Amino acid sequence: MPLKCAKCGKEKAELSIADGRVRLCEICFIDYYEKKVKETVEKYDMFKPDESLGIAVSGGKDSSSLLYCLRKIFPKLDITAIHINLGIKNYSDHCEMKVKELTDRLDVKLIIKRVEDQGFSIDGFKNTIYRRKICSPCGIIKRHLIDEMAIKAGVKVLATGHNLDDTVGTMLSAFFSEDFTQLVRLKPVLYPHHPLQTKKVKPLLRMTELEDYLYALYSELPIRNQSCPHSIGTQSRETKKLLERLSEGKPGFRYQVLNLFLKKLIPMIEDKLKQPDLTICKSCGFPSSSEVCAYCRRVSLVKSVIN
Numbered sequence: 317m318p319l320k321c322a323k324c325g326k327e328k329a330e331l332s333i334a335d336g337r338v339r340l341c342e343i344c345f346i347d348y349y350e351k352k353v354k355e356t357v358e359k360y361d362m363f364k365p366d367e368s369l370g371i372a373v374s375g376g377k378d379s380s381s382l383l384y385c386l387r388k389i390f391p392k393l394d395i396t397a398i399h400i401n402l403g404i405k406n407y408s409d410h411c412e413m414k415v416k417e418l419t420d421r422l423d424v425k426l427i428i429k430r431v432e433d434q435g436f437s438i439d440g441f442k443n444t445i446y447r448r449k450i451c452s453p454c455g456i457i458k459r460h461l462i463d464e465m466a467i468k469a470g471v472k473v474l475a476t477g478h479n480l481d482d483t484v485g486t487m488l489s490a491f492f493s494e495d496f497t498q499l500v501r502l503k504p505v506l507y508p509h510h511p512l513q514t515k516k517v518k519p520l521l522r523m524t525e526l527e528d529y530l531y532a533l534y535s536e537l538p539i540r541n542q543s544c545p546h547s548i549g550t551q552s553r554e555t556k557k558l559l560e561r562l563s564e565g566k567p568g569f570r571y572q573v574l575n576l577f578l579k580k581l582i583p584m585i586e587d588k589l590k591q592p593d594l595t596i597c598k599s600c601g602f603p604s605s606s607e608v609c610a611y612c613r614r615v616s617l618v619k620s621v622i623n
């Protein structure tokens with residue numbers, strides 16, 4: 317006999333949520349998801365319900381669920397969706413199409429930047445020292461362009477779709493590689509240190525990857541069904557596998573790690589960590605901890621192999 321939903325007791329329960337102890341039907345799951353995202357936004361004072369908010373959207377399940385959910389629970393938000401077309405063959409145009417479909421459906425303003433219009437492509441890093449680690453320059457380029465677009469669009473806050481699995485995985489690998497600056501960047505809210513930086517928030521911090529996928533599925537969102545060709549064998553995939561092994565039989569494991577880092581370890585580390593002195597990149601004019609920022613250095617590298 318099918319299990320009944322733990323909340324409404326009527327519908328057939330489709331899935332286990334949160335720490336694996338509760339089974340919900342589709343309708344109650346959507347309600348649970350939206351309430352939890354709202355609670356996270358309010359708990360960390362991420363933004364006001366009528367603020368101007370940029371949302372970085374990639375065409376994947378996480379950022380699409382984030383955009384749809386925030387539009388639904390905060391109808392007065394002034395949302396600008398921000399998308400970067402990375403110019404990756406057999407992938408990026410498909411992602412852009414899904415983002416356009418979703419923003420059209422929600423009637424949300426969309427701004428797009430195409431990396432190829434900047435005179436290079438992410439695929440071009442195959443011919444550099446990053447040939448086996450393309451995600452590293454790709455991450456730097458995405459972050460820089462999204463920050464730049466958010467500032468130019470005048471949004472007060474920028475939201476990204478980092479989920480619980482991403483965050484906990486990155487926390488563990490940053491901790492073991494002693495990258496404490498990266499660890500502190502995983503906080504739910506990052507306040508700007510310069511007028512050319514935006515407040516950054518992670519409203520999906522407490523939602524698992526599976527929950528984001530199911531929310532997108534039940535809400536019938538257009539999401540990409542192709543994977544990035546550079547994602548095979550990446551560090552983040554390996555970290556995810558490790559996390560799955562560590563969580564076996566311990567459904568609350570990810571939440572325990574998140575709470576340990578957010579409540580104990582990050583505040584301790586932050587106390588000792590000196591903020592890097594910010595200067596202005598002499599090439600692009602954006603805040604940087606060195607004379608030429610990490611983005612401009614990667615761009616000049618990839619352009620040098622094209623020319």
Ligand code: SF4
Pocket residue numbers: 402438450451452454455544545546547
């Ligand atoms: Fe960029 Fe790597 Fe993601 Fe592909 S998998 S979009 S290369 S970060």
Ligand code: ZN
Pocket residue numbers: 597598599600601602604608609610611612613
């Ligand atoms: Zn620069």
